[in-house]
Amino acid sequence: MAEPLLQLEELTVHYPLRRGFLRRVVGAVRAVDGVSLELRRGETLGIVGETGCGKTTLGRAALRLVEPTSGRVRFDGTDLGAIGAAELRALRPRLQMIFQDPGASLNPRMTVGRAIAEPLEEHTGWPPARQAARVAELMEAVGLDRDLMGHYPAELSGGERQRVSIARALALEPALIVCDEPVAALDVSIRAQILALLEDLQARLGLSYLFISHDLGAVRHLADRVAVMYLGRIVELGPVDAAPAHPYTAALAASAPDPEDWRHPAPAEAPLSGDLPSPAAPPAGCAFASRCPEVMAACRVHAPALRAIAAGHRAACHLHDPEMRA
Amino acid sequence: MTDAAALLPLRSQWRPVWERLRGNRAALAGAALFAGLLVFVSIGPILWMVDPWAIDPDNRNQGPSLGHPLGTDQLGRDLLARLMVGGRITLAVGVMAMLIGVGLGTLVGVMAGYFRRLDGVLMRLTDLFLALPMLPILLVLVLLFREALAARLGEATGIFLLVVGAIGLTSWMHTARIVRADVMTLKERDFITAAQAIGTPPRRIITRHVLPNVLSPVIVSATLGVAGAIMIESALSFLGMGFPPDVPTWGRMVHDAVDYLQQFPGRVLWPGAFISLTVLSVNYLGDGLRAALDPRGI
Numbered sequence: 001m002a003e004p005l006l007q008l009e010e011l012t013v014h015y016p017l018r019r020g021f022l023r024r025v026v027g028a029v030r031a032v033d034g035v036s037l038e039l040r041r042g043e044t045l046g047i048v049g050e051t052g053c054g055k056t057t058l059g060r061a062a063l064r065l066v067e068p069t070s071g072r073v074r075f076d077g078t079d080l081g082a083i084g085a086a087e088l089r090a091l092r093p094r095l096q097m098i099f100q101d102p103g104a105s106l107n108p109r110m111t112v113g114r115a116i117a118e119p120l121e122e123h124t125g126w127p128p129a130r131q132a133a134r135v136a137e138l139m140e141a142v143g144l145d146r147d148l149m150g151h152y153p154a155e156l157s158g159g160e161r162q163r164v165s166i167a168r169a170l171a172l173e174p175a176l177i178v179c180d181e182p183v184a185a186l187d188v189s190i191r192a193q194i195l196a197l198l199e200d201l202q203a204r205l206g207l208s209y210l211f212i213s214h215d216l217g218a219v220r221h222l223a224d225r226v227a228v229m230y231l232g233r234i235v236e237l238g239p240v241d242a243a244p245a246h247p248y249t250a251a252l253a254a255s256a257p258d259p260e261d262w263r264h265p266a267p268a269e270a271p272l273s274g275d276l277p278s279p280a281a282p283p284a285g286c287a288f289a290s291r292c293p294e295v296m297a298a299c300r301v302h303a304p305a306l307r308a309i310a311a312g313h314r315a316a317c318h319l320h321d322p323e324m325r326a
Numbered sequence: 327m328t329d330a331a332a333l334l335p336l337r338s339q340w341r342p343v344w345e346r347l348r349g350n351r352a353a354l355a356g357a358a359l360f361a362g363l364l365v366f367v368s369i370g371p372i373l374w375m376v377d378p379w380a381i382d383p384d385n386r387n388q389g390p391s392l393g394h395p396l397g398t399d400q401l402g403r404d405l406l407a408r409l410m411v412g413g414r415i416t417l418a419v420g421v422m423a424m425l426i427g428v429g430l431g432t433l434v435g436v437m438a439g440y441f442r443r444l445d446g447v448l449m450r451l452t453d454l455f456l457a458l459p460m461l462p463i464l465l466v467l468v469l470l471f472r473e474a475l476a477a478r479l480g481e482a483t484g485i486f487l488l489v490v491g492a493i494g495l496t497s498w499m500h501t502a503r504i505v506r507a508d509v510m511t512l513k514e515r516d517f518i519t520a521a522q523a524i525g526t527p528p529r530r531i532i533t534r535h536v537l538p539n540v541l542s543p544v545i546v547s548a549t550l551g552v553a554g555a556i557m558i559e560s561a562l563s564f565l566g567m568g569f570p571p572d573v574p575t576w577g578r579m580v581h582d583a584v585d586y587l588q589q590f591p592g593r594v595l596w597p598g599a600f601i602s603l604t605v606l607s608v609n610y611l612g613d614g615l616r617a618a619l620d621p622r623g624i
Contacts, residue, residue: 065522092525105516109538118534119524165520 003077004038005208006062006176011035011071013054013061017280029280031057033232034071036306039176044202044209046223046240048216048252052276054232055212059178062210063095064088076175093123093172100181102161106153112139112164113149119171138167142197159190166197170205178210183218195221216256225312228252231279231287234306238313245315247294248272286318294319346618353614359607363600367413378407378574387590396596399579400586409596412574417604419490419559419575424551426494431501432544436532438502439509449506456499461561467492468567485569489562493555501547508540542616549612553605560601576601 012035014028031054039045047055060066062073064080073080075095080088099105106115113135120131136146142163153161162182169177179198183191195218201207213219219226220240228236228249236246244250251272274291277283283290289299298318306316347353371378382402389397396405438448468488475484512518512535521531560577562568564584569575571582576597583593 060519063523065519089525089527092523095523097520097523099516099520101516105520107517107535107539109541110534118521118526122524122526122530168520168524 005041005043005076006039006210007072007074008035008037008058008062009072009074011058011061011073012069013057013066014069027280028069030054030232030282031279032061032068033282035229035232035234037227037234037237039208039210041175042202042206042208043225044211044223046219046226047210047212047229048214048219048226049229050214050276052279053229054279055229056180058229059097059180059210059212063097063178065097093119094175095178096169096172096174096176097178097180098162098165098169098182101185102158102165103153103185105165106161108153111150111152112144112156115153115164116167116171119168123172134171135167138171141170141201142167157190158186159193162186162190162194163197166194166201170201173205174207176208176210178212180212181214182211184213184215191218198222216252231276231282233287233316235288235317236315237306238310238315242310242313245309245313245320246288246317247292247319248288249315251293286316343618347614350614350617352610353618356607356610356612356614359603360611363413363417363604363607367410367417370410370413371407374407374410376404376407378403378411379572380404387586389590390592397590397592399582399593405579405593405596408574408579409576409600412576412579412597413600415486415569415573416556416559416576416601419486419493420552420556420604420608422490423493423497423555423559424548426490427497427551427555428501428544428548429498430494431498431547432505432537432540434498434502435505436509436536436540439506440513440528440532440536445506448502452499452502455496458496460496460558464492464496464558464562465565465567468562481570482573485573489559489568493558497551497554497558501544501551504543504547505540508543509536512536512539541619545612545616545619549608549615552608556601556604 011032012030013032014030016025017027017029018024019026033054035058037045047058049055057066061068064073068081075091078087078091080091083091106112110118113132116135116138117131120126120134124131126134135149139146139149144160144163144167148156148160153164156164166182182198183194186194198209199222202209209222211219211223223240225238226236226240227234228246230248236244236249238245244253255272272291277287277290283300285298285300285302286292286295286304289295292299296318302318304316304318304321306314307320308314309320380403382398385398385402386400387398388402391397396409398404399408434448434452438445438452471488472485475488478484479487518531518535521535526534556576559568559575560580563575563577564581566581569578571578579597580594580601583590583597587594
């Protein structure tokens, strides 16, 4: 098989917790804790999980916008942690990002045209006329009227703004786009349009997406494979249409409304109770044990490792470990 | 700002600002008043050709008359002519000292807010300056350097630079603090992360994304800065530590007239009123500018 486009090896990001007058480090928030995964070329890998599970940090660390505490990120064979600033800058055009809130990801004092032209200005050295032509082309590609070029983000709707940030991300023909909750801040009626646009662009330009979302419907629609995160770790990684193997995935799936069957709302009874444990002091054993409906004695002692349960399907749960079940 | 921007079919960046400013009556009144003051001090002395330094012992302490519309001072000098010439210096000091103070404050604030490593050092420096009693420091500065600068650059230029520099160097701290706080919140915004993802280097992130977004607090600081600098210059002159006695500034004129406050209150009121009007007009203008420059049109 061809080399994957993006490879995360035991990626860990800890945020130090400082206290007191001398700002001593008293602990660390384990935002991402030893995550390994790979993204193949042309694939969409969904990352799902609750708020605070580390999925946004994972996306930023994958682009080296956040320095990992340990572990490696390989993009197209290059170790992003081993190269200097100049080489990283040269790779930037191929690694782009789309953010959750298009109102916050666009500079309010920059017109739409200049926002989309910024990557061109930084990396191409093209004359202004050629940049302008490319901006117009990109706006057309994402379904924006080119007359909006001179407008400020505040004058646009949420959907239009998200199209602007997509156009900016596409400007340098990237290979990988990290989509951090790209539709979460949009009206439901706009979401489908943006998802369709992302799908269409992927088909036309051969993009790979790391698609971060808590919206299982969007992930089901767009992703080829899904990684489920809980408290900084991956608990399950498998094809999008496989039956959930981890109780947490099952609970997530059960609580998500089915887009095909919207007349029947999600069960009123919440499948999960309680909150996430603190990522600054994760429990011994399985992090999910405190909320798991199928918890066993071993779960509170030993943390389960991610193990293969079928071809291309891995889960971190003692339920799938024959030794533990016995 | 860039070549690309020139060719892209953009609306003028300044037209909407002007449109919004035009709808703001307080700002327009402030602008008109400030323009009026500028005309008064720049063109006034050309039209009213009375020598503000001419001493006339026979006409001391005169009330308003045709020859002297605002009267004369204790040496018989024409008050109107002195107000005009004095205003030039006062306004120049106010604007120049503000530029130094706000420029320095913005620089320190952006550096401290954007680069975490510099934050501690720069903010302790700011605290240090804030903790010092400013007026005594100014007096010491003026006392120490007055002779040296006057000897090297000539009395008028030397004192002007000294006063402007001293006021500028002691009035940047509040701007620095406000700008730093704004830059720190801006830094967490996604559009800065987006620029980093593009590979925009820090200095262009600062000029392109940070500075335009801290414009509002900087303009507010600037308008307050003009007012503050005029006040400090007045205070210095009033204490006799600013410009030499024969140079009329509005503050100096108040100082000279205070002894005669009982008999001739007009001689304090006129320059005092001009100081107040300047401060007021700049504040209104600045507040209107700040609102007009906000693309959200608030």
